[in-house]
């Protein structure tokens with residue numbers, strides 16, 4: 487049997503609070519370090535703090551990197567599911583598309599980018615996180631925005647559908 491790294495529940499940070507059961511995100515020390523760094527940054531950037539931490543909710547995964555604690559699945563931000571954040575995003579994109587002017591279109595999307603915490607979390611994970619990239623596989627960051635925002639825009643319909651309601655990262 488190969489030796490397995492020790493796993494521990496991902497703990498709350500200063501500006502974010504993990505409010506899922508501890509067994510929902512049992513991760514390696516390496517993943518915990520990377521995740522907590524990026525989550526703290528996301529929370530601060532979105533104006534959360536020790537006094538007002540943002541709530542994050544994980545659920546356990548079963549396939550691939552999850553089996554060895556190298557992956558985590560985030561399902562809700564600030565009490566709202568990632569599928570709801572994505573639906574809200576799509577509605578704004580729809581309104582922007584129908585907008586009468588470029589200025590109006592820009593205003594709608596600027597507001598959405600500022601207020602949509604699901605999208606903001608995804609972008610922070612994408613821009614500031616260092617995730618696994620196994621040989622022959624894409625960067626291990628998947629979520630409802632992967633096709634439109636990257637990093638792996640060629641994500642299959644099947645994999646995109648599998649991540650319609652959560653963000654997956656592996657390290």
Ligand SMILES: [Zn+2]
Pocket residue numbers: 547552557558559653654655
């Ligand atoms: Zn996953």
